[in-house]
Amino acid sequence: MAVRELSCSLAMAEALKEEMERDETIFILGEDLNTHGGIFGQFRGLPKLFPERIIDTPISETSIVGAGVGAALTGMRPIIDMHFADFVTTAMDEIVNQMAKIRYMFGGQASLPLVLWAPDGGGINAAAQHSQCLESWMVHVPGLKVVVPFEPADVKGLLIAAIRDPDPVIFFQHKRLFNWTGPVTEDQGIIPLGKGIVRRPGTDVTLITYSRMTYECMEAARELAKKGVQAEVIDLRTLSPLDFDLIVESIKKTRHAVVVHEACRTGGFGSELSARVSEELFDHLDGPVVRVAAKDVPMPFSPVMEKFVLPQITDIFAAVDTVLKR
């Protein structure tokens, strides 16, 4: 099979096209899908192919998400375009009290095969209301699966898995990765939810990360190697379910761990990872788990301030130094 160099956007569009051709119950619901092919071009080409199944809605996020729930309950497989991940706040009842609870609360009578697709992340000077990473909110709600891909091949494989999954999946895709390219084979199939991947093997410290911070960690690992530090980079790919076995295996080898994410520090997913590693792997650690994360403020607009708030490669170096010195 041919391997192409595809952007995350194109990998996504390809996954959607293939899945929509395969399964007529899949449809996409959201704002401004038809005219622009989505605000990031992620649906380009699809409206012509599936005119009835790419549905533009009024600006009514509460109803868009709730409609996804209702459609999933009645035989369809909706994909909800959240426009920006920040806007989940306008549909939190639909996500937290309805989507996540309906199957459980009704004793397993129903299944909710839906994907809520939410572009997240900062670094594009979009300021406080269009830059957040809110994955830890979703992970905290039992009943939701949470996907945070990095490479284009993963975007495709994980999106196919999310669409075919019988449960609700929140699919966070980083806005700065839409044009990030990578090899995608033509027959890229499912990448199962709940499976992380070692992006770079190492022996001295484990960098646990996901989404765009995988890029920063890979850069950091290359630099660290020049100084003789071999960092292992784990890209979690999905946070719920979590591939904790992969983390265990790595830390048993490296005995040091740094968690890196773009979401702000307090209550971020790094806190959960750090706690669980401490609880379950204490005897295998030679030092504390250190977190690298955004500072605890809303995203400021000015590029100078935004860069200061977002985690940088130098923060990863500092964290690795701290961990290894102990």
Next chain:
Amino acid sequence: MNISNDEKIALLKKMILIRLFEEKTESLFYEKLIPGFVHLSIGQEASTVGSCASLRTDDYIISTHRGHAHILAKGAEPKYMFAECFGRTTGYCKGKGGSMHIADFSKGILGANGVVGGGFPIMVGAGLSIKLRKTDQVGMVFFGDGASNRGTFHEAVNMAAVFNLPIVYVCENNRWASTSPAEKMVAGGSIAGRARSYGIPGYSVDGSKVLDVMDAVTEAIERARSGKGPTIVETETYRYKGHFEGDRQKYRTQDEIHNYRITRDPIDRFETLLVDEGVLTKESAAAIWEETKVFIEEAAQFGLDSPFPEPEDALNDLFVNP
């Protein structure tokens, strides 16, 4: 409404079933056999039964925290409802939902929703699903005067109108949103009147007259089924009991409740009408009450005889694929 005598008797039977189910639920609650919250709709039976009368089994409804009546009217079985209220394994939700969260997807009951106004957006999705699957099903959203003030109402009704979805919105205006009177909380005074701004029909109907409700809602159902889009029907009704069982109801007088019961009780009215019309005799009406009482007692007993779940069952049913 031009319907047969048998159909009229069926309507009366359904209202009596709901009344007796709710009264039994109340007494079981005070016997401490039902834990948690219980919200009863005694007094609103005509509104609910009239609304569901022309629905098919494959049509959808979404109900509210005050949902027993809707669920019974759509065809759910009292014994599994009681079992759910007791938190037993034989309940509709295996004890995970309770009184506020009963669903029977096999009968199109997409669930009673504990969030006021939570059902509006979900039914938009069911409506879209009907449209995409090209069936002639209909969805019905039950809500109260209180829920009409949620933003979800506006978003959903607008979207249903824009997409011409087969949805009937039944507002059971029982005059009290928890402790707040509708006349102080609903701007414009009429919830049906809000339909105009969405360019869809809106009707207000006496919710104590089952045939009037059936008339109005059946028309709305037929509109929806024939592709003509959504309708709002507001039924003027009244709840005799508190917002929840145990509510001390300082917000209204006992006289107000008494007055409704004496002058506008939906079951009294309909039973009297049927006796006057010669559809029923007083004796045959009394027999319906007796038979239904026995049926409800048996249903409650089924629930009480059912086992509790194992504590660890709490960990099941979260995901299809964990």
